Amino acid sequence: MDEIAYITTPLYYVNAEPHIGHAYTQIAADTLARYCRQSGKKVFFLTGTDEHGQKIQDAADARGISPREHTDEMVGKFKDLWVKLDISNDGFIRTTDEEHKETVRSLLNKLYEKGEIEKRSYTGWYCVPDERFWREKDLEEGKCPECGREVERIREDNYFFLMSAYQEKLIEYINSNPGYIKPDIRRNEVLGFLKNNRLDDLCISRPKSRLSWGIPLPFDENYVTYVWFDALINYYSATGYIAPPGVNWWPATCHLIGKDILTTHSVYWSTMLMGLGLPLPRKIFAHGWWTITGEKMSKSRGNVIAPLDLVEQWGVNAFRYFLLRQVSFGMDGNFSEEQFISRYETDLANDLGNLLSRVLSMISKYSPSYDPSRPDGFEKLSEDISGDLEELYGELRFSSVLDRIWEIVKSANVYVERSAPWNLAKSDTERLSQVLTSLYETLGCVASLIYPFMPGASAEMNRQLGIEEPGLGIRRWGDAGRFGNIKKGDPLFPKK
Ligand SMILES: [Zn+2]
Known part of the structure; x- marks a missing residue:
């Protein structure tokens, strides 16, 4: 049994308000963290926000305020919701924290000095809102396969992390660590992808002329860091300044994520750690999605579930219970x-x-x-x-x-x-x-x-x-105590 448990949620991107998907990951991670504490482990449960990149800059521009003002306000909304959902995170990281930015820059330097990062001229199709380059063959009817929007032909110099060199090593790692990516259906998906595609190198920079809201590359101030590269490092950087000191928190026990960000975690993050010579997390668990009465939740369908509405009507306990x-x-x-x-x-x-x-x-x-x-x-x-x-x-x-x-x-x-x-x-x-x-x-x-x-x-x-000092552990027979202190109260779950 592990003595410590380091549990993470993804860093939520603060370009929009929190929805049921965020709440779901959060409640699952919280439940796991609470069980680990209950079973006597030392726990560090981390959540936070991802605050750099084009979409944030756009969202702030659209509101006529600075990215910093925009992110401060959105961070407040996420934090409020976590309080209302009884989330017991031990730490909250923001990718705009100075300490995080320093860690990103020092890890980038390390990779650069090891020859894991190279500058190249690149021509490709670029989706501005997704901040992603696509290959010709990835496009669907000439448009971004992810969001369906127009892509731009861009030719520019950029820095690349030599991710392709790790393809075989990553396949081997996943094969020899069956518990690494869970559930199995997701593990097989990643293995299938790695076996049937040639892994590209990963473009990790954006020219400052195009995007200024990001962490400057330590070895070339004309560029900022690609938002995913910056955000993934949070899991590691938090152990250096947010986690309780005196414990080796890395590698993380479990990264909880939604299945939509499986590739960034299982491929980008894993190979980044391999490049850095750092241990990989023990487990990446990707959960599924909620549909609403059979339909995908979306703003245009008008069927987005606001977690707080349900909590107000039925109580936070029932909401947490139902989701899990x-x-x-x-x-x-x-x-x-x-x-x-x-x-x-x-x-x-x-x-x-x-x-x-x-x-x-x-x-x-x-x-x-x-x-x-x-x-x-x-x-x-x-x-x-x-x-x-x-x-x-x-x-x-x-x-x-x-x-x-x-x-x-x-x-x-x-x-x-x-x-x-x-x-x-x-x-x-x-x-x-x-x-x-x-x-x-x-x-x-x-x-x-x-x-x-x-x-x-x-x-x-x-x-x-009437159990006055319940303690944290799992109660055994005969621990409950006496009848003497019983205080019968309102129904635990009142009929509606
Ligand atoms: Zn797109």
Whole structure:
């Protein structure tokens, strides 16, 4: 078991407002980070913003303000949203941080001195909004294959990172490290791409005459650094000035990304690190996309889900639960309001919320004694799941973890019906104490198990159960305590 966990999200590009895709990566990374802390690891969970490049300059120009003013404002929006989504990041990096810029320049120098960077004259098709050169054969009907817009024929001198030299080495690396790119479908995609295409060298500069909003190349001040080259380095640069000191945080434990940025991470970033002689991250995990009732989310369709609207209506706990429960992480998911409501009512309000409220009511009403010495089978359920968590979280199988937790919740509900405490209250107080203690302890375990997914609901369960100092670890049988402090409160997930 790794003692430390360094978990990252992508740096979000601040040319537009945050949407559900950003929230999804963020919540998944947060859940993983919270579990790692819960299991006793030292955690550094990093997120941040990508702030250089043409699109940022354009967005600022369009608003008649400086790129810096634009990015400061957008960064505020992202940070606010993370607070509202209960994101527990330990660090927030901005690519405009002086320390980051210095790291980028020093790594560029290192590559340049090693002969990994070369100046060349280049003629190619360039998509201005995407800041990307395309080969003739990549174009689709003469237009940018990524965004479908017009491309420009550009001839200019630029600096290239000699990425093509690493093609075979990267294939070998991926083959010998089956856990490096996950899920397997993405790994196979990258391998297929590498085996069937010749890897180009990577243009890493933009002439200042065309774009000034970027990090100047240390060896040629007439150029700024290509925005991806700058942004990817954040994962490494943050370990030097944002991460808690005294720990070797590099290589990262897991880069969580969306599948749209798989190539930049698995190919650009991996070969950049190879060029620098730095270790590669342990895992790159690319998750899928959300469609809305079967359609791709887009501004023109007017079906963009604003995370905050859902949070305001249903609460942050339900929002986090739904995203990680509804689809197995890595696959694409479909978002529909009916499914959201159904999950809310069935899993959260009925299965979990009702169970808590019923058990606490019965304990108040029948005043049983607290007797954890005869657990009636439930200690086994929570022991079993505890033994599997490391593997399930290690593979980012969030929905499987929730399935397992809900098996416990559902069997507790069946147990209530079958043991009928309302009858035992009249006939067998010893058995009544055994049953209600079992249910109470089970709820204590569940409160700690749901913590990574729904930290707020977990805290409220602890409060109502009267567990005053819940601690961070996963609760074991008999840890929950006494009946004495129970404070029954409002429903955990009120019916809407
Ligand atoms: Zn384009």
